Amino acid sequence: xxxxxxxxxxxxxxxxxxxxxxxxxxxxxxxxxxxxxxxxxxxxxxxxxxxxxxxxxxxxxxxxxxxxxxxxxxxxxxxxxxxxxxxxxxxxxxxxxxxxxxxxxxxxxxxxxxxxxxxxxxxxxxxxxxxxxxxxxxxxxxxxxxxxxxxxxxxxxxxxxxxxxxxxxxxxxxxxxxxxxxxxxxxxxxxxxxxxxxxxxxxxxxxxxxxxxxxxxxxxxxxxxxxxxxxxxxxxxxxxxxxxxxxxxxxxxxxxxxxxxxxxxxxxxxxxxxxxxxxxxxxxxxxxxxxxxxxxxxxxxxxxxxxxxxxxxxxxxxxxxxxxxxxxxxxxxxxxxxxxxxxxxxxxxxxxxxxxxxxxxxxxxxxxxxxxxxxxxxxxxxxxxxxxxxxxxxxxxxxxxxxxxxxxxxxxxxxxxxxxxxxxxxxxxxxxxxxxxxxxxxxxxxxxxxxxxxxxxxxxxxxxxxxxxxxxxxxxxxxxxxxxxxxxxxxxxxxxxxxxxxxxxxxxxxxxxxxxxxxxxxxxxxxxxxxxxxxxxxxxxxxxxxxxxxxxxxxxxxxxxxxxxxxxxxxxxxxxxxxxxxxxxxxxxxxxxxxxxxxxxxxxxxxxxxxxxxxxxxxxxxxxxxxxxxxxxxxxxxxxxxxxxxxxxxxxxxxxxxxxxxxxxxxxxxxxxxxxxxxxxxxxxxxxxxxxxxxxxxxxxxxxxxxxxxxxxxxxxxxxxxxxxxxxxx
Numbered sequence: 001x002x003x004x005x006x007x008x009x010x011x012x013x014x015x016x017x018x019x020x021x022x023x024x025x026x027x028x029x030x031x032x033x034x035x036x037x038x039x040x041x042x043x044x045x046x047x048x049x050x051x052x053x054x055x056x057x058x059x060x061x062x063x064x065x066x067x068x069x070x071x072x073x074x075x076x077x078x079x080x081x082x083x084x085x086x087x088x089x090x091x092x093x094x095x096x097x098x099x100x101x102x103x104x105x106x107x108x109x110x111x112x113x114x115x116x117x118x119x120x121x122x123x124x125x126x127x128x129x130x131x132x133x134x135x136x137x138x139x140x141x142x143x144x145x146x147x148x149x150x151x152x153x154x155x156x157x158x159x160x161x162x163x164x165x166x167x168x169x170x171x172x173x174x175x176x177x178x179x180x181x182x183x184x185x186x187x188x189x190x191x192x193x194x195x196x197x198x199x200x201x202x203x204x205x206x207x208x209x210x211x212x213x214x215x216x217x218x219x220x221x222x223x224x225x226x227x228x229x230x231x232x233x234x235x236x237x238x239x240x241x242x243x244x245x246x247x248x249x250x251x252x253x254x255x256x257x258x259x260x261x262x263x264x265x266x267x268x269x270x271x272x273x274x275x276x277x278x279x280x281x282x283x284x285x286x287x288x289x290x291x292x293x294x295x296x297x298x299x300x301x302x303x304x305x306x307x308x309x310x311x312x313x314x315x316x317x318x319x320x321x322x323x324x325x326x327x328x329x330x331x332x333x334x335x336x337x338x339x340x341x342x343x344x345x346x347x348x349x350x351x352x353x354x355x356x357x358x359x360x361x362x363x364x365x366x367x368x369x370x371x372x373x374x375x376x377x378x379x380x381x382x383x384x385x386x387x388x389x390x391x392x393x394x395x396x397x398x399x400x401x402x403x404x405x406x407x408x409x410x411x412x413x414x415x416x417x418x419x420x421x422x423x424x425x426x427x428x429x430x431x432x433x434x435x436x437x438x439x440x441x442x443x444x445x446x447x448x449x450x451x452x453x454x455x456x457x458x459x460x461x462x463x464x465x466x467x468x469x470x471x472x473x474x475x476x477x478x479x480x481x482x483x484x485x486x487x488x489x490x491x492x493x494x495x496x497x498x499x500x501x502x503x504x505x506x507x508x509x510x511x512x513x514x515x516x517x518x519x520x521x522x523x524x525x526x527x528x529x530x531x532x533x534x535x536x537x538x539x540x541x542x543x544x545x546x547x548x549x550x551x552x553x554x555x556x557x558x559x560x561x562x563x564x565x566x567x568x569x570x571x572x573x574x575x576x577x578x579x580x581x582x583x584x585x586x587x588x589x590x591x592x593x594x595x596x597x598x599x600x601x602x603x604x605x606x607x608x609x610x611x612x613x614x615x616x617x618x619x620x621x622x623x624x625x626x627x628x629x630x631x632x633x634x635x636x637x638x639x640x641x642x643x644x645x646x647x648x649x650x651x652x653x654x655x656x657x658x659x660x661x662x663x664x665x666x667x668x669x670x671x672x673x674x675x676x677x678x679x680x681x682x683x684x685x686x687x688x689x690x691x692x693x694x695x696x697x698x699x700x701x702x703x704x705x706x707x708x709x710x711x712x713x714x715x716x717x718x719x720x721x722x723x724x725x726x727x728x729x730x
Contacts, residue, residue, distance in 0.1 A: 051080070051180060051181050051182070051399065052080065052081040052083075052173070052181065053077050053079050053080055053081070053171055053180055053181035054077070054078050054080055054181060054399075054401065055075055055076075055077055055090075055169055055171065055181050055182065056075050056078070056183075057074070057075040057168075057169070057183055057185060057404065057406040058075045059072070059073070060072075060167075060187060060406055060410055063410060063413060064189075065153050065187065065189060066189075066190075067189065068153065068154065069153055070150055070151065070153065071150070071151060071153060071167070072148060072150040073167070073168070073169055073185075074148045076144045076145065076147065077131060077145050077171050078142070078143070078144040079141050079143055079144075080142075084139060084140050084141065085138065085171075085173050085180060086137065087130070087132045087138070087173065087174045087175070088132060088145065088172070088173055088180075089128055089131060089132075089171065090131060090170070090171050091122045091127065091149065091170050091171075092120065092127045092128070092149040092167075092169065093119070093167065093168045093169060093184075094118055094121075094156050094165060094167040095166040096156070096157055096159060097159060097165075098158070098159050098161045098163025098164065098165060099165070099418075100161065100162075100163045100422075101418060101422050102391075102415075102422065105164065106391075108166060108184075108397050109396075109397050109398075113182050113184065113398050114179075121149075121155065121156070122172075124155075126149065126150040126151070127150070127151050128149060129149050131145040131147060131171075147169070149169060158189060162188075162189070162190045162191055163188070164189075164417065164418070165189055166185070166397065167185060168182060168184040183399070184396070185396050185397070185406060185407055185410045186396055186397065186410045186413070186414035187410060187414075188417050193450050194420040194421050194451045196421075197420075197451055197453055198420050198430065198451060198453070199430040199431070199452070199453055199459070199460070200416070200430070200454055200455065201244075201246065201460050202244075202246065202444055202457075203246050203248055203299075203364075203433070203435065204237075204239050204247045204248070204441065205236075205248050205435065205436045206233065206236055206237065206248065206249040206250065207250035208222070208223060208226060208233065208250070208256075208526075209526040209527075210252055210256070210522075210524050211223060211537075212252075212255070212256050212259060212517075212521060213537075213541060214541075216259060216262070216264050217266075217267060218256070218259065218260070218264055219266075219267055219536070219537050220266060220267075221266045221277075223253075223257060223278060224260065224277055224281060227257065227260075227282055227284075229281075232437070233253075234285065235441045236435065236438070237289065237292070239435055239442075239444055240292060241296070243454060244455055244456050245297075245454070246298065246299070246456050246457035246458070247298050247299070248299040248300065248341070248364075249289065249298065249300055249301065249333060249336070250300075250303065250304065251300055251301070251303045251326065251327040251329075251330035251332075251333045251334075252303045252304040252326075252330075252517065252520065254286070254289070254332050254333055257282045257286055258282075258332075260278045260279060260282035261283045261286060262279075263276075263279060264276045264279075271540075289332070290332065297458045299338070299339045299361065299457075300327055300333040300336040300337070300338055301327075301340075302320065302324060302327060302338070302340060302341075302358070302520070303324070303326035303330070303516075303517060303521075304326070304517070304520035304521040304522075305524050305525055305526065306319060306323050306524055307342075307343055307483045307523055307525040307527075307528065308342040308347070308355055309342055309346065309347060309348070309474075310482035310488065311488075312353070312354035313482065316491070316523075319495065319523050320357075321358070322495075322520055323516070323519075324338070324358050325516050326513065326520050329517075337360075337361035338358065338361055339360055339361060339362055339363075339364050339386075340358055340360045340362075340363045340364065341363075342365065343525035343528060344366065345364065345390065345434070346369050346474060346478040347365055347369055347472055349472060351474075352379065352470070352472065356379060356381050361384070361461065362385065362386040362461060363386070364385075364386050364387075365386070365387050366390040367387040367388065367389055367390055369474065370385065370468070370473075371472075371473050373387065373466070373468055374388075374432075374466075375387050376461065376464075377468035378466065378468060379470060384461060385465075385468065386457075386460065389415060389433060391415050392411075392415050392416070392431060392434075393444070394408070394411055403439060404439055405439045406443075408439050408440055417449070419431060420451045430463075431452070432457065481528055481529070482528065483523070483525075483527060483528060483534075486531065487527060487531060487535075490522070490534070490538050490542075491522045491538075494518065494519060494522050494538055494542055495522075497542065497545040497546065497549060498514075498519060498545065499652065500648065500653075501515065501545055501548065501549060502515050503650045503652050504549070505591070505592070505593060505594075506587065506588075506592040506593055507592070518541060521537075522537070522538055522541075552577070552578040553579070553593060553595065554575075554578070554646075555573065555574070555575060555576075555597060555645075555646060555655060556573070556574040556575075557574060557644065557660060558571070558660070559658075559659065559660060560660070560661045560663070561632075561660055561661070561662050561663070562662075562663040563632045563662065563663070563664050569632055570629035570630055570632060571629065571630055572627055572630075573597060573627070573628060573630050574626065574627040575595060575597060575620060575625060575627075575628075575646065576625045577592070577593050577620040577623065579591040579593070580622060581621075581622040581623055582622070585622060585623060586621050587620075591622035592619055592620065593619070593620050593622075594617070594618045594619055594648070594649050595618060595620065595647065595648060595654065595655075596612065596613035596649075597613070597628075597630075597644055597645070598647055599611065599630065599644055600642065601640055601641075601642050601662075602642070605636075606635050606636045606638065607632065607636075607640040607642070607664055608633045609630050609631065609632055610630070610631045610633075612629070613628075615628075630644075632664075634664040636664065637664055637665055638663075638664055639664070640661075640662050640664060641659060641661055641662075642659070642660045643657050643660070644660055645657045
């Protein structure tokens with residue numbers, strides 16, 4: 001029996017209840033035991049408990065061991081449980097079956113941490129490392145311990161076939177042969193180098209999550225940390241300076257670092273600001289980038305690196321056009337060829353079409369999206385599609401941490417070797433590696449396989465592309481990662497406000513670059529999975545626009561107005577531009593606006609009000625107002641609700657709507673004058689008639705009774721017998 005290891009026992013009860021699968025596992029465990037004894041090792045357990053610790057590998061040396069050499073693994077173990085790990089011991093582990101194709105690599109990457117079972121080396125000094133002492137027998141929670149384990153390749157009892165082998169470390173506790181932590185890594189073990197040499201192009205992506213809020217103001221200070229010594233952007237830029245490396249830079253990053261270089265403020269959580277400390281590092285980084293342009297193959301990305309897929313699916317391709325336009329305005333990158341890189345290198349036909357519409361030098365996709373086709377393809381429109389090897393600089397087999405420098409380095413070697421030995425001669429003669437993380441950048445400087453020769457990306461792009469049917473793989477998981485509908489709604493609101501602001505200003509063209517850049521940053525793919533962070537980034541920008549468009553450009557008037565005529569009567573209304581001057585304060589000032597007021601009546605048949613605008617030409621200087629007369633046309637009496645609204649020259653609403661109650665009296669002053677005069681005439685004519693009738697009656701009463709002329713020429717006998725003047729007894 002080997003010291004420090006004990007054989008795994010398979011209980012009959014488990015076999016009976018587990019059926020065929022358990023029997024197979026038991027037989028596999030028995031075979032592993034035999035192989036372990038032959039190689040001087042004991043097998044690892046098949047059934048494993050939850051890990052109590054994590055293993056971080058810091059080196060695999062050499063990365064390409066020879067059959068007659070040794071291999072050393074270094075790293076550290078960290079207790080992630082709530083209890084001490086008692087007398088921890090690190091042991092060398094390996095699986096003896098070779099991996100010789102991409103399917104085998106994929107299977108290993110997808111496998112559980114205890115599959116394959118493999119076997120441990122725990123016998124000879126160096127093959128294991130005790131992580132405790134007599135004085136300190138336990139590894140306390142949260143504490144770490146370093147280890148180093150070494151084995152002769154001959155002692156690993158590997159198959160004689162050249163291939164990629166899984167190796168790693170198991171941590172045991174208190175002599176119990178059940179691992180409480182594991183780590184696995186790819187290690188190519190070769191007797192001879194591949195007959196074919198690959199070309200390997202490295203594209204270093206220089207981008208960052210946006211932080212620009214306003215001139216001289218950033219939302220946080222992550223850029224200062226990233227460009228400092230040892231920071232992510234510093235390491236990436238240094239990787240781009242390697243011989244024959246290429247780079248693609250986001251113009252938004254350059255623009256923001258220019259802000260940092262000039263001196264800047266950082267917005268605090270309470271809305272205040274603090275002076276940023278990153279000026280010197282930003283200046284050095286930008287200077288190194290400028291120097292890199294003269295010696296290396298360079299490209300520019302879309303400004304802000306927007307989420308191409310999400311915008312294409314939402315019908316917001318105008319944002320992509322804004323991003324392309326914003327990138328052309330950054331002087332340091334304006335003449336670099338454009339590469340469109342959708343998030344994760346994933347695309348469907350709709351996404352690819354949106355990218356092609358921008359007329360790029362190439363659309364860069366993962367070879368998983370093109371189903372392995374590449375590295376240079378031609379779409380039906382003739383746009384080149386450049387594919388990079390998705391697994392080339394991906395993480396290694398689990399468990400976590402698996403995206404560190406060592407795992408990436410070893411996976412790159414494994415993928416490259418498999419590509420070199422299995423791909424047809426006419427295909428796969430070149431690999432493109434995308435470098436985006438600090439770990440990837442560090443691994444590329446340490447990985448120099450003898451079967452791969454470095455070449456600039458331009459040499460790949462200058463090739464004749466392969467004809468391609470455009471068959472793309474876009475899994476549901478990729479769609480789920482896109483910016484959410486809520487995030488897209490926030491982008492739409494910001495874009496609408498920016499467009500209104502652009503239309504409002506008298507010199508709107510001067511504001512267009514800022515508007516394009518702000519919208520592109522808001523749509524950055526770096527906000528994927530960061531809903532709260534993206535909302536916090538948009539909030540102060542949206543609030544600033546809302547204040548300018550709603551509170552500082554406004555209408556002032558009485559809420560009620562009365563008119564006493566059908567036409568030609570008006571009431572006063574004032575337009576205010578309370579924006580702060582940015583220049584001379586006149587109509588040529590950058591803060592000067594061009595607006596008009598329009599009135600919407602509840603009943604246009606009864607009342608209409610003509611629109612008004614500042615004079616001259618609708619221009620209004622900052623810090624000033626204009627008072628005009630709203631001319632009313634009324635067709636009936638009564639009170640009519642009216643809404644006064646400011647509009648830009650192109651017809652976009654700006655400012656708050658102002659409700660006004662307009663009271664209309666159809667008969668005006670002239671009507672009242674006519675009525676009064678008519679009344680006077682009526683009274684006078686009535687009085688004259690009454691007096692005339694009185695005089696007539698007085699004359700009749702004064703005439704003599706026997707006056708024959710009193711009754712005219714009518715004979716008395718014709719008056720009839722009932723007449724008072726008839727003779728008695730007639």
